[in-house]
Amino acid sequence: MTRIKQYIGQFHPIVWVLLLGTVLTRGSAFMTLPFLSIYLSRNLELSPIVIGITVGMSPLMGTVGGFIGGHLSDRFGRKPIMLTALFTLTLVYFGFTIANEQIWFILLNAINGLCTSFFEPTSQALMADLTEKTKRMKVYSLRYTAINIGASVGPLLGAYFANTSAKVSFAITGSTYLLYAIVLLWIMNKLVISNEAAAKKVVSAADAFKIIKTDKALRYLLVGIILINMGYSQIDSNLPQYLEKSVEDGVVIFSVLLTINAVMVVFLQMPISHIAEKISLMQGMVFGAIFMTAGLIGFSFINGWVTAIIAMVLLTVGEILIFPANSMMMDKLAPEHLRGTYFGAGQFRKIGHFFGPILGGYLLSHIQGQFMFLIISLVTLASIIFFTAGNKTFIQSITVKAESF
Known part of the structure; x- marks a missing residue:
């Protein structure tokens, strides 16, 4: 007591x-x-x-x-x-x-x-x-x-x-x-x-735009996480529509998938984070993007409970890996006196949550849901290009600063 x-x-x-x-x-x-x-x-x-x-x-x-x-x-x-x-x-x-x-x-x-x-x-x-x-x-x-x-x-x-x-x-x-x-x-x-x-x-909007304009590594990171969010946003927007129309008891399956996602994050966040500490932040983000892409591809092949759960498990592992690592990378990019400004600029990642449902909805209207998820998964996988470029730019900037002293 x-x-x-x-x-x-x-x-x-x-x-x-x-x-x-x-x-x-x-x-x-x-x-x-x-x-x-x-x-x-x-x-x-x-x-x-x-x-x-x-x-x-x-x-x-x-x-x-x-x-x-x-x-x-x-x-x-x-x-x-x-x-x-x-x-x-x-x-x-x-x-x-x-x-x-x-x-x-x-x-x-x-x-x-x-x-x-x-x-x-x-x-x-x-x-x-x-x-x-x-x-x-x-x-x-x-x-x-x-x-x-x-x-x-x-x-x-x-x-x-x-x-x-x-x-x-x-x-x-x-x-x-x-x-x-x-x-x-x-x-x-x-x-x-x-x-x-x-x-x-x-942080003011003007300050945030200024930071994004001058920090190339930050721009790469933001584009990468926007692409990730475009894929992740399908969970709340187009996945429920797809499941309802293509799978028996689709609404029930969807609700269980959301619960599995949340429970996994609660119980696996610390163990997976502990394992991720043994690799670099960039490797964690790349692996996270790969797992999330695999989950989205899995959604395109859903034909019942088993395939749906496997797809959500893969996506959730990617979520656990990538989102904390992204926050840490944002913190790593930020100078001590501009940390708040960098996290304020990071709000632009929500653009992915806006365009993701629209793109997915457009694809769902014109092609089968299976192909919609395959295309969205490729968009998500493309984030690796920007994460890698951002990390490379950041390392180069550190090297230049070190050589200037």
């Missing part, structure tokens, strides 16, 4: 509220958003391209919002930005329950992406503000685990509601965000946060 109290006591109460809220809201979001494409296909009979645009609006607005939200947080403080985002997200999900036209779903999902990009970076910054430097890595690890706990439960509920009443899942998600906002408002009013904790160093 004493150990539990000590463990809980090492973090600020607001940090624990944010972690618990992450489990609940991510679980609710994974109960709805991955099945949004199925809902639109069934109820509005939209084409895969239009569905791809609708789904892709969220990450597109998230790219913009990463900068806007940072500036607003710096100017007005963490609290008003976080609470405004949560209450707006509440309205978004309740809006999904009454929306009956394409334009409303596009608008609501755009607002969803914008508000999420306001809330998440600001909440992570607040976690850092309220946590000692030596414990921040543990906080971020707990947050990543919390995200995947929610992601492992949400899809199973989502599959049930997708076949019964999708609007109920939207209402539940909206209610969850409302409860989260109320609890966070209450505890923030009860616990005083110092002005120092409310401060935030942010």
